[in-house]
Amino acid sequence: xxxxxxxxxxxxxxxxxxxxxxxxxxxxxxxxxxxxxxxxxxxxxxxxxxxxxxxxxxxxxxxxxxxxxxxxxxxxxxxxxxxxxxxxxxxxxxxxxxxxxxxxxxxxxxxxxxxxxxxxxxxxxxxxxxxxxxxxxxxxxxxxxxxxxxxxxxxxxxxxxxxxxxxxxxxxxxxxxxxxxxxxxxxxxxxxxxxxxxxxxxxxxxxxxxxxxxxxxxxxxxxxxxxxxxxxxxxxxxxxxxxxxxxxxxxxxxxxxxxxxxxxxxxxxxxxxxxxxxxxxxxxxxxxxxxxxxxxxxxxxxxxxxxxxxxxxxxxxx
Amino acid sequence: xxxxxxxxxxxxxxxxxxxxxxxxxxxxxxxxxxxxxxxxxxxxxxxxxxxxxxxxxxxxxxxxxxxxxxxxxxxxxxxxxxxxxxxxxxxxxxxxxxxxxxxxxxxxxxxxxxxxxxxxxxxxxxxxxxxxxxxxxxxxxxxxxxxxxxxxxxxxxxxxxxxxxxxxxxxxxxxxxxxxxxxxxxxxxxxxxxxxxxxxxxxxxxxxxxxxxxxxxxxxxxxxxxxxxxxxxxxxxxxxxxxxxxxxxxxxxxxxxxxxxxxxxxxxxxxxxxxxxxxxxxxxxx
Numbered sequence: 001x002x003x004x005x006x007x008x009x010x011x012x013x014x015x016x017x018x019x020x021x022x023x024x025x026x027x028x029x030x031x032x033x034x035x036x037x038x039x040x041x042x043x044x045x046x047x048x049x050x051x052x053x054x055x056x057x058x059x060x061x062x063x064x065x066x067x068x069x070x071x072x073x074x075x076x077x078x079x080x081x082x083x084x085x086x087x088x089x090x091x092x093x094x095x096x097x098x099x100x101x102x103x104x105x106x107x108x109x110x111x112x113x114x115x116x117x118x119x120x121x122x123x124x125x126x127x128x129x130x131x132x133x134x135x136x137x138x139x140x141x142x143x144x145x146x147x148x149x150x151x152x153x154x155x156x157x158x159x160x161x162x163x164x165x166x167x168x169x170x171x172x173x174x175x176x177x178x179x180x181x182x183x184x185x186x187x188x189x190x191x192x193x194x195x196x197x198x199x200x201x202x203x204x205x206x207x208x209x210x211x212x213x214x215x216x217x218x219x220x221x222x223x224x225x226x227x228x229x230x231x232x233x234x235x236x237x238x239x240x241x242x243x244x245x246x247x248x249x250x251x252x253x254x255x256x257x258x259x260x261x262x263x264x265x266x267x268x269x270x271x272x273x274x275x276x277x278x279x280x281x282x283x284x285x286x287x288x289x290x291x292x293x294x295x296x297x298x299x300x301x302x303x304x305x306x307x308x309x310x311x312x313x314x315x316x317x318x
Numbered sequence: 319x320x321x322x323x324x325x326x327x328x329x330x331x332x333x334x335x336x337x338x339x340x341x342x343x344x345x346x347x348x349x350x351x352x353x354x355x356x357x358x359x360x361x362x363x364x365x366x367x368x369x370x371x372x373x374x375x376x377x378x379x380x381x382x383x384x385x386x387x388x389x390x391x392x393x394x395x396x397x398x399x400x401x402x403x404x405x406x407x408x409x410x411x412x413x414x415x416x417x418x419x420x421x422x423x424x425x426x427x428x429x430x431x432x433x434x435x436x437x438x439x440x441x442x443x444x445x446x447x448x449x450x451x452x453x454x455x456x457x458x459x460x461x462x463x464x465x466x467x468x469x470x471x472x473x474x475x476x477x478x479x480x481x482x483x484x485x486x487x488x489x490x491x492x493x494x495x496x497x498x499x500x501x502x503x504x505x506x507x508x509x510x511x512x513x514x515x516x517x518x519x520x521x522x523x524x525x526x527x528x529x530x531x532x533x534x535x536x537x538x539x540x541x542x543x544x545x546x547x548x549x550x551x552x553x554x555x556x557x558x559x560x561x562x563x564x565x566x567x568x569x570x571x572x573x574x575x576x577x578x579x580x581x582x583x584x585x586x587x588x589x590x591x592x593x594x595x596x597x598x599x600x601x602x603x604x
Contacts, residue, residue, distance in 0.1 A: 022446045025455075032459045143583045145535045147542055148576035151558060151565055155573075159566030166566070254450025258539045262562070273543050276458045284458045292447050 007307050015300045022296060023075070026289045027068050030060070030281040041084065041279045058282070080286040085278055090286040094268065098290060100169065101260065101267035105252045107187045112194035113245065119195070120202025121229060124210065134199060141196020147258045150189035157185060167264035186263045190255055194248055201244040205237035239310040246302025250295045337596035344589025351582055355401040362395035366552055378570055385570035387561060393571060397578050400552040405582065407464050407547065408533035411471035412526050419476050420515075420522065423483025428491050428506070428514055434484070441477040449474045453536060457545045467546040471533050482525045486518030520597035527593055531586035538579050554579050
């Protein structure tokens with residue numbers, strides 16, 4: 001079987017074992033805790049009876065495979081278990097937290113692409129000063145830790161200028177303008193570093209396309225530089241840029257964990273960190289599972305887009 | 319061609335490369351930072367733990383060049399000691415990762431076939447999670463602390479370093495001198511150590527230097543979350559977390575530790591870039 005449909009099917013099929021492997025890893029988190037995880041959770045003052053009860057409640061007294069199968073079937077039905085501290089349903093908790101993280105990551109990536117791609121094209125085609133300025137931006141963007149950049153932005157925009165709130169969150173559905181005001185600094189923080197990566201990738205991808213013979217031909221044919229870049233160079237550089245965007249979504253989701261903490265955003269990252277400090281393992285598992293699944297699905301989507309942009313990739317894979 | 323005023327002429331190798339300068343600059347900066355960190359007990363004007371109740375959140379002054387923090391501790395002294403912890407965690411993470419990645423990648427690239435398949439697939443498993451999430455998962459299991467943070471960062475870098483080593487070994491193994499050595503009766507181990515490793519190590523060292531820069535940022539991020547270096551030992555990341563609530567009143571508490579991170583990251587980046595130009599012209603390292 002070949003053709004685009006086969007490519008899509010193949011990619012989806014390859015993703016399934018990856019998801020499965022990730023689910024095993026997440027399931028094992030609680031089992032890999034050295035010593036007795038239940039003891040660790042409850043503290044050393046807990047009675048043996050309490051420990052035994054908790055162990056039973058978590059199903060830890062059953063055979064491992066049995067536990068995995070029932071955990072996974074629960075996950076597939078949307079039942080992620082309960083928060084040990086607040087006793088809330090983890091599915092409901094994630095339903096509240098995920099939109100915050102996705103909004104943060106999505107807006108950051110959008111801004112990074114809107115800035116990084118045009119600047120990258122300019123860097124590939126512009127003069128010496130354009131190159132130097134963009135190179136400086138890349139070096140700083142890659143070397144400055146994003147959360148420190150965030151702190152500096154807070155000092156500037158929330159402290160000195162008092163334009164934006166330093167931290168906090170309101171839901172978009174409650175107050176769209178307020179939501180964006182709270183999101184502005186975290187998004188700017190995450191987007192700056194990402195824009196530097198995307199700029200660098202775009203620059204080198206466009207540069208390498210511009211060196212190919214067909215571009216010389218287009219030039220000889222009399223096409224304007226603008227049309228060469230927009231109609232041909234960018235089109236051919238697309239797959240490389242999309243691939244990096246896909247990889248960077250993972251970096252962004254990881255970075256969001258720190259940024260959420262910095263800006264007091266109630267996202268999944270903050271949930272995971274609080275879960276770790278409280279030794280609330282089910283919460284950690286649910287949070288990691290959600291972020292990792294999102295990451296794997298974005299990788300799949302990236303591959304599909306690259307295959308669609310560049311049919312040669314799809315053909316080679318079939 | 320360029321006389322037509324088209325800006326998009328192919329521009330290859332626009333400037334002469336001077337890797338020596340970059341390597342020297344990076345090494346010099348690193349040595350300076352490492353020396354400052356190592357000599358912290360003698361260089362620091364104050365005890366990093368000493369609290370001066372009157373001077374709480376004092377701005378930079380002659381006595382406290384970087385100001386003092388929420389508890390009246392001297393920021394300069396703390397930055398020097400924190401640099402110690404941060405450099406120690408990040409470099410030991412990379413070294414630890416190298417120690418495992420080099421043999422794995424070497425064996426995978428040299429023997430190929432199922433050995434390569436098994437090692438590569440096993441390492442791919444690590445890439446299932448984004449780096450920061452994997453580090454945090456690791457800490458969720460083993461508990462917070464600087465050793466666990468270093469271990470987590472080492473695991474994250476394992477597949478990257480091993481892959482670069484594997485590619486290098488794969489290329490070198492195809493050379494006739496390797497075949498010749500084998501024909502002369504040299505053992506696999508001898509061929510690996512005397513022929514393959516020395517000729518394939520360049521890109522791995524380049525990659526390690528680049529990753530050290532990221533390790534510093536990862537460590538700072540983890541310590542910022544309270545999951546890395548634990549108090550009372552100061553680390554650059556945890557200093558940033560300590561000053562989080564007062565950052566508009568006492569920005570110096572946040573500015574100086576951050577500048578120290580940026581300086582160290584830049585030093586590793588410059589060194590890595592110089593090494594890349596010198597030892598990895600084909601760009602095997604990512």
